[in-house]
Amino acid sequence: MADYTLEEKDSFTVLGIGTELESDYTDFAGITKEKADFWLAIKQDGRLDTLQAIATNDYIFAVNEAVNNKMMYYAGVMTDESIQEESRVIQFPKGEYLVVKGEATTADEMSNKLTGIAFGQVLPEAKNFAYVGGPNTTVEMGQRNGLVFGEMWIPVVRK
Template sequence: MANYTLEEKDSFVVLGFGTDLKSDYTDYMGINQEKADFWNTVNEDGTLDKLKTVAENESVFIVNEAVNNKMMHYVGVLTKETLPDATRVIQFPQGEYVVVKGEAETAEVLHETLTGMAFGEALPAAQDVAYVGGPNTSVEMGQRDGKVFGEMWIPVVRK
């Protein structure tokens, strides 16, 4: 079972660059491949480095959001600034969040692990709350002992 906490968070804004995931929402292998391809692109073409120049802190946000009936996937940072070619300013609501902590060898594996733990274990175990949509994010917070550590944040409401 995934260990999780319920935490109150203030609203926050993530500036991101994103991609429209084309795979069916039940095609986990296809979705994961699209996300991996996107992650490789933003690391290689300088997009992530560009975002970090306007970031308020060291955290990198990997956001999933449904927009206009499309599954969107973003890499972003906390900032009050903007970049002319950024894809989206993503608003996260004030309220309770299911938070799952973890660590992994790479940022990509961290994101996949946290997503699986959060949606496969923590949310089903969180009996008093429900995820009703909206953006969710894994947050890469840094490195220690050769591993990437971070958290998954999913906004929830009381049942």
């Protein structure tokens, strides 16, 4: 089984700028392209810089959340401030989280790799915990040795 930990986390919030993912949830290639296009757009138009300017740390969050039966995807940061752009305050509950750590050459690659490990390996094989919904996120934490490193955080409950 993939390398993972279960960690207790306090509740936290992420301020995110988002987009609705139109691809079917089983269309991995379509979702991956939509996410990559979204990141390119918010980097080019300055919205990511706007978020990072008010962040309380250097972490960049890529959040998946179901909202009103829509698959939403957000770029976000931890902050107590707000921005002019349309945004959403995403609440993560206090509790246990599945944490998968990893690194890759780009943030997109890291996010896709960790998502694949978490949802493709760890959760299907887990016997004593389960994901029951709610927002989940990959967290870009920095760079070292030319690679982007970070973690995926998924709220889970004990079975």
